[in-house]
Amino acid sequence: xxxxxxxxxxxxxxxxxxxxxxxxxxxxxxxxxxxxxxxxxxxxxxxxxxxxxxxxxxxxxxxxxxxxxxxxxxxxxxxxxxxxxxxxxxxxxxxxxxxxxxxxxxxxxxxxxxxxxxxxxxxxxxxxxxxxxxxxxxxxxxxxxxxxxxxxxxxxxxxxxxxxxxxxxxxxxxxxxxxxxxxxxxxxxxxxxxxxxxxxxxxxxxxxxxxxxxxxxxxxxxxxxxxxxxxxxxxxxxxxxxxxxxxxxxxxxxxxxxxxxxxxxxxxxxxxxxxxxxxxxxxxxxxxxxxxxxxxxxxxxxxxxxxxxxxxxxxxxxxxxxxxxxxxxxxxxxxxxxxxxxxxxxxxxxxxxxxxxxxxxxxxxxxxxxxxxxxxxxxxxxxxxxxxxxxxxxxxxxxxxxxxxxxxxxxxxx
Numbered sequence: 001x002x003x004x005x006x007x008x009x010x011x012x013x014x015x016x017x018x019x020x021x022x023x024x025x026x027x028x029x030x031x032x033x034x035x036x037x038x039x040x041x042x043x044x045x046x047x048x049x050x051x052x053x054x055x056x057x058x059x060x061x062x063x064x065x066x067x068x069x070x071x072x073x074x075x076x077x078x079x080x081x082x083x084x085x086x087x088x089x090x091x092x093x094x095x096x097x098x099x100x101x102x103x104x105x106x107x108x109x110x111x112x113x114x115x116x117x118x119x120x121x122x123x124x125x126x127x128x129x130x131x132x133x134x135x136x137x138x139x140x141x142x143x144x145x146x147x148x149x150x151x152x153x154x155x156x157x158x159x160x161x162x163x164x165x166x167x168x169x170x171x172x173x174x175x176x177x178x179x180x181x182x183x184x185x186x187x188x189x190x191x192x193x194x195x196x197x198x199x200x201x202x203x204x205x206x207x208x209x210x211x212x213x214x215x216x217x218x219x220x221x222x223x224x225x226x227x228x229x230x231x232x233x234x235x236x237x238x239x240x241x242x243x244x245x246x247x248x249x250x251x252x253x254x255x256x257x258x259x260x261x262x263x264x265x266x267x268x269x270x271x272x273x274x275x276x277x278x279x280x281x282x283x284x285x286x287x288x289x290x291x292x293x294x295x296x297x298x299x300x301x302x303x304x305x306x307x308x309x310x311x312x313x314x315x316x317x318x319x320x321x322x323x324x325x326x327x328x329x330x331x332x333x334x335x336x337x338x339x340x341x342x343x344x345x346x347x348x349x350x351x352x353x354x355x356x357x358x359x360x361x362x363x364x365x366x367x368x369x370x371x372x373x374x375x376x377x378x379x380x381x382x383x384x385x386x387x388x389x390x391x392x393x394x395x396x397x398x399x400x401x402x403x404x405x406x407x408x409x410x411x412x413x414x
Contacts, residue, residue, distance in 0.1 A: 003257075003266060004033060004034045004219060004220065004298060004304075005031050005032065005033045005034070005219075005220065005223075005249040005296060005304070005306060006032045006034075006306070007029070007031055007032075007293065007294045007306040007307075007308050008029075008030045008252055008308075009021045009027060009029050009030075009292055009308055009310050010024065010027070010028045010030075010096070010324055010327055011025060011026070011027055011028075011322055011324065011327070012027070012311060012323065012327040012328050012331055013025065013026070013321050013324070013328075014024035014209065014312060014313055014321070014322065014324075015312070015313035015315040015320050015321055016282075016313070016314050016315075016321060017314070017316075017318065017320075017321060018282060018284040018285075018315055018316045019281055020281050021281055021324050022278050022279060022280050022281055023234075023278070023281045024236075024276065024277070024278055025277045025278075025312065026124065026274055026275070026277075026327060026328070026331050027274070027275040027277060027278060027290075027310065028241075028272060028273075028274055028275075028324075028326075028327045028330060029225060029272065029273050029274075029292055030242075030270050030271070030272045031223065031225075031262065031265060031270065031271045031272070031293065031294055031296075031306075033220065033265045033266065033267050033268065033269065033271075034219070034267065035267055035268035036083075036219065036267040038237050039074060039216035039217070040136075040137070040138050040215075040216060040217075040218055040299055041076045041077055041078075041136065041137050041138070041216055042073065042077040042078065042137060042138050042140060042212075042216060042218075042255075043077075043078050043094075043129055043132045043133065043137040043139045043140070043168075043185060044073065044077060044078065044079050044140050044141075044142070044144045044215065045064060045079070045080040045082060045094070045125045045128050045129050045142070046069065046079070046080070046081045046082065046138070046140045046141075046144075047082045047084065047121040047122060047124075047141060047142070047143045047144075048062060048066065048081065048083050048110075048115060048143075048144050049084060049085070049118075049119075049144055049145040049146055049175075049370045050062075050082070050083045050110055050111070050112050050113065050352070051084075051085040051112065051113070051114055051115055051146075051147060052085070052086070052112050052114060052115070052118045052203070052251060052310060053112075053146055053147050054112050054146055055112040056224050057201050058175060058176075058201045059110065059111075059112050059361050061201035061202060061204045062110075062144060062201070062204055063107050063108065063110055063112050064083065064204075065187040065204040065205040065208040065209075065341055066107050067107050067108075067206070068105045068205055068208065068209065069208050069209070069212055070097060070100050070103045070104055071100065071143075072209060073097035073211070074097065074132065074210070075096060075097060075098045075366075076096065077096070077097045077387040078094050078095065078096055078097070078104070078132045078137070079092065079094070079095065079097045079335050080094040080095070080128035080129070081084075081095060081103075081106070081107070081149065082121050082124045082125045082128065083110060083119070083121070084116075084117060084118060084120050084121030084124075085112075085114030085115060085116065086114040086115040086116065086117045087113075087114060087120070088120040088123070088124050089257075090120055090124055090128065091106050091107070091110065092106050092131055093128060094128040094129070094131045095149040097105070100146065101361070109282050115150065115372075116145065116147045116148065116149050116150065116304075116360045117150065117151075117152055118143075118145060118149035118152065118156050119149065119151060119152035119155040119159060120152075120205035120212065121143075122141075122143070122156055122158055122159040122160070122163070122187075125143075125163075126159060126162055126163055126168070128173055129141065129163070129166060129168055130166060131263045133166055133167065135299065135300050136300035137299075138167060138215050138216075138218045138221070138264070138395075139163075139166060139167045139168055139169070140170075140171065140211070140215040141163060141168050141169070141191075142168045142170075142171050142173070142208065142211050142212075143172045143173065143184075143187070143243065144175060144198075144204070144208075145173075145174060145175065145184075146175040146176045146178060146179060147179055147200075148178060148179060148180050149176050149180070149183070149330060153180070153183050153350070156183060156187060156318065157183075157186055157187065158344050159387055160187040160190035160191055163190075163191050164190050164191040164192070167221065167222075168183065168191060169186065169191045169192050169193040169215075169233040169263060169264060169334045170190075170191045170193040170347065171186050171193050171194055171196070171210075171211040172184040172185075172187050172188045172194075172195040172196070173191065173195070173198050173207050174196070174197055174397070175198045175201065175202075175204065176198075176199075177392075177393040177394045177397060178393070181195070181197070181396075181397060181400065183197075185343055189246070191263075192261060192262070192263025192264065193263070194243070195246050196401060197397045197398070197400070197401035199394075199398070200354065201259055209283065214266055217266040217267045217268070217269065218264045218265070218266055218299065219257075219265055219298065219299070220264065220265040220297060220298050220299065220304075221263075221264050221275070221296070221299065222263075222264075222295075222296065223261075223262040223263060223264065223265050223271065223294065223295065223296040224259055224260065224261050224262055224294075224296075225252075225259070225260040225262055225273065225292065225294055226253075226257065226259050226260075226292070226293040226294075227258050227259075227260075227290050227293075228256060228257050228290060228293070228294065229256045229257065229258070229289070230256070230287070230288060230289050230290060230293040231256065231280075231289045232280040232307050233256070233278070233279055233280065233289055233290060234277065235250055235258050235275060235276070235277055236276040236277065236278055236279040237249075237275075238250045238258075238260050238273055238274070238275050238276070238277040239273065239274050239276075239334045239337075239338075240271075240272070240273050241274050241330045241333070241334060241407045242269075242270050242271060242272040242407055242408070243266075243271070243272065243408065244270065244404045244405055244407070244408065245334055245337045245403065245404045245405075245406060245407055246404065247338075247341075248260050248261070248273065250334070254368070256286045256386075260273060262294075262296075265296060268310060272325070272330075272407075274330055274331060274382070275335055275358070277289075279312065283313040283314065284314055284315055284316045285313070285314060286311050286312070286313045286314075287311065287314065288309055288310070289310050289311065290309075290310040290406075291308070291309050291310065292305060292307065292308045292310055292362065292366045293305055293306070294306040294307075296341070302319040306322070329369070330407060332365060332368065332369060333407055335365055336362050336366050336369065336371075336403055336406065337404065337406065338364045339358045339359070339361050339365065340358070340378060340399055341400070342358050342360065343355045343356075343358035343359040343362060343378075343381075344391075344396055344399075344400065346358065347385060347391060352385050352386070355382075355385055355388055356382045356385050359379070359381050359382035359385070360378070360379065360382050362378045363375045363376075363378035363379045363382065363404075366378060366403075369406070371406065374399065374402055374403065374406075377395065377398060377399050378399060380395075381395060381396075381399065
């Protein structure tokens with residue numbers, strides 16, 4: 001499975017003007033795994049909220065979506081189902097997904113009860129997944145909740161770290177508007193997974209199927225990007241742009257090296273990051289700015305490394321610089337994401353003026369990108385704040401999670 005991932009690097013603008021001043025430069029780095037029709041064996045666990053607030057349509061939709069997951073799994077996949085309210089039930093201990101009728105009968109027996117204590121469900125899920133950890137199986141935990149977990153957030157975060165150490169990625173789904181997005185974001189981020197907003201119970205099946213298909217398409221695990229920078233080249237930010245936008249930050253390694261975790265790579269699906277760099281002044285010519293190293297481990301294999309030298313030209317011709325439309329479009333989408341994220345943070349902190357200004361700036365960016373519906377929502381939120389009204393939880397979640405998906409094609413969205 002060596003050389004199954006192609007590494008490419010593209011500047012947002014090149015050549016840069018030669019001169020005496022440092023300049024900002026955006027670099028798009030893409031990891032493109034080879035396409036395959038094979039699905040990999042899973043070590044899959046569903047951790048499902050069955051508290052009292054899930055009664056009615058929510059519970060019915062969750063049960064139906066879970067049964068469809070069973071249909072999607074192959075006989076060589078291992079599956080476990082854990083239920084939590086303020087207690088925990090291992091409905092289906094880890095087993096091969098061969099007797100689908102028996103598993104579906106167990107799912108039909110689920111009833112709502114009690115409050116919400118998520119950590120117990122995560123603990124039981126970890127225990128089931130640890131029974132079948134193997135280098136040729138993809139470990140994945142699918143979490144669904146519709147409410148706040150009370151008093152055990154730190155325990156949940158600690159368990160996410162344990163799941164990450166076990167090679168398990170969390171897909172954390174929040175149903176409705178009453179759940180804690182910061183907590184679900186933290187759980188997913190700790191494991192290299194993704195958190196999502198499920199606005200309506202009717203969408204649960206779509207999100208469940210997307211999580212299973214993504215896990216089945218995994219071609220490599222533990223992907224990470226190492227950038228070795230030339231002297232005086234300074235990293236300012238690193239944002240993932242595909243599969244969804246996220247602020248990855250970076251881990252400094254020495255003076256001129258940074259590392260970024262990319263998580264699992266899915267066959268045929270590009271994983272991309274935009275790196276915001278400050279580049280020192282240069283005379284006209286071509287210079288090596290960095291070397292990119294992509295480290296990844298194919299399932300059941302040994303670590304592979306793809307390397308690419310990153311050159312950047314500088315020109316004394318003022319008309320020479322050309323913008324790469326695709327890269328700059330991604331930069332604009334990242335900017336819109338950053339503006340709305342900061343706006344909501346400032347609104348929570350009581351800085352109405354700052355939040356309003358950033359929401360209007362985000363609306364302008366979204367309008368320029370052709371995202372008319374999202375632009376209107378950002379404008380509405382700014383107006384609400386100016387009028388002394390609070391932004392509803394539903395409105396916050398809609399804008400927050402929709403801007404994360406700005407880089408996705410419609411057909412790729414759950």
